[in-house]
Amino acid sequence: MAAEKLAANLKKSAIAALWLAFLTLPIIVIRVDTVEQTVTWRWMHLAYMLVGSFVLAVIWHFMMDRRDRGAAIRAADGGDAESALSRFVNNPRVTKPLMALGFLVAAAFPWVFSMYQTNILISALIYVVLGLGLNITVGLAGLLDLGYVAFYAVGAYAYALLNFHFHLGFWTVLPLAAILGSFFGILLGFPVLRLRGDYLAIVTLGFGQIVKLVLENWNSFSFGPSGISNISRPSFFGIPYSVEQATTYIYYIMLGLVLLAIVITARLKDSRIGRAWLALREDEIACQAMGIDNTKAKLLAFSLGATLAAVMGAVFAAKTTFINPASFTFMESAMILAIVVLGGMGSVLGVILGAFLLILLPEYMRAFSEYRMLIFGATMIVVMVFRPQGIIKARRKVYKINTEAA
């Protein structure tokens, strides 16, 4: 049986390799030099292509086989067997020391590594919070929001404009940005209450584009594509400090905000409200028939997600001291959504890992920057084929039952 499978696998891979070599032949083998009027035949390239695609195809088929076998085992098991990684990170005996270690490393980071590294980590942390925020809307409540970056922009412009016109400081604007974010979340929430799935995605996508277009074209308000510069950094009790110290300071602010966001989202997830969101995601009609106010639950999910994004926007503006509409493209929304989906919808730890993977890998693989989108796309496909639940599957809380009561 196994030998038969292997033979079939090899045959399929050989056919795939031959076909690919044939298709790419004109591009990779023949080289026409129009100046010297010569044609070079690079046959070695054909060999590389053949061998390379054959090996990849064999691995691919092997992995698919393994996955299908695994699926058969899981199906017999009730469909809920967790992956080794999920089990590992969900084991409290592992997580406790791991969390302590992570916290120590995070706290010491700016003193050990350079400012450049700290800056990269700050942006990764910003994306962690953005991911956690979108996780509320998409992962928990199941409302696909493709215009999430609009709320990020709202926060960033709120700080930049208030700072420019009224010289308001970072700490004053931070709560204002949060309020403004939740307001915009509700503003978007109202018209889309009746929509779901694809329709919701398209309307939110439109909302994201509208915000960006307004910022680009309403020159008297947002200074158009040239953006706003010289935004003040967060003040530290009025004591002046250098750029390097500012980076460290913002890093610690971010660390605090990340912890806050983790606590907020993790606790919300296991609360009455989090359960209502899950029910909403699972079956809207049954959810409402069981006495949950769908309108309230949806608006709350939108506005809480938006609040986190707006707060991050303010931090982003304070960190870069310059913002323009180019920072708030659809690409950003897609990136944040990818973090949530890749990490594992609804899983807090998954989203954190997803953010680090998707933000840090491209930073440290600058050497391959030309292939960045290629690798990005391939990774997404591989994860979705082999791990549709994301890197870490969301796990439901096991409740402590007080049997003596009642």
Next chain:
Amino acid sequence: MEHDKNAVLAVRNVSMNFGGLRALSDVDLEVRKSEVVALIGPNGAGKTTFFNCITGIYTPTDGDVVAVLRDGKEKRINGMRTNHVCELGMARTFQNIRLFPSMTALENVMIGRHCRTKQGVLGAILRWPKAKREEQEVVDRSYQLLKKVGLESVANEYARNLPYGAQRRLEIARALATEPFLLLLDEPAAGMNPQETLELKEMVIRIREEFQVSVLLIEHDMKMVMSLSDRIYVMEYGRVISTGTPAEVSADPQVIRAYLGEESDA
């Protein structure tokens, strides 16, 4: 409005049109305190449409749906939103089971407690003592309900992994968690074998005693309907064609005709 002094639900002249189609016409129905009332009729008679009309999923074109709350107040509920109807104390199950499949059995019941609890965002995040107490109460209470329907051993299983009969019972437990005065069951015995149906019947009787709840059910299983119900309404083509005790209804020639068809040359 005129109705029996023991009524918990009084429906008068309710009609429902879908465009030109009249799905319900002038339906009168009453459910009294601690009564089990069955609504029967051939497929397409409008039974589920009627359920949807009284639970706020549809707004009836005509007529009145009046609920008499536990405190004796009357409330006209046509066109009220589904969640408010549930909050008033009318909880339903669905013909095609609608549980929350990727939530555990316990959590499914806990959802039913949502409209009877108050914890907000701040309570969830700060977890102050009041919020914690309420949360634990929800867990304990839901577990007790699971026990009542015999599902305590699978409390932490995902709803989608439960066997069919258990899913039906879980749906009833979830509805009971909302503390209803009227339980609306849409074909609770559909797809069950005779043994399961018998157990379900006993469970409904037990629940009625224990929770002091009235039951309105749609059902096709005649054996169950006849032995369980206090009164029966028979529907055909959107009208109530007969009503009375099981004995009266089963002797009604109109009912026999609706179910067996008319012999053309009789």
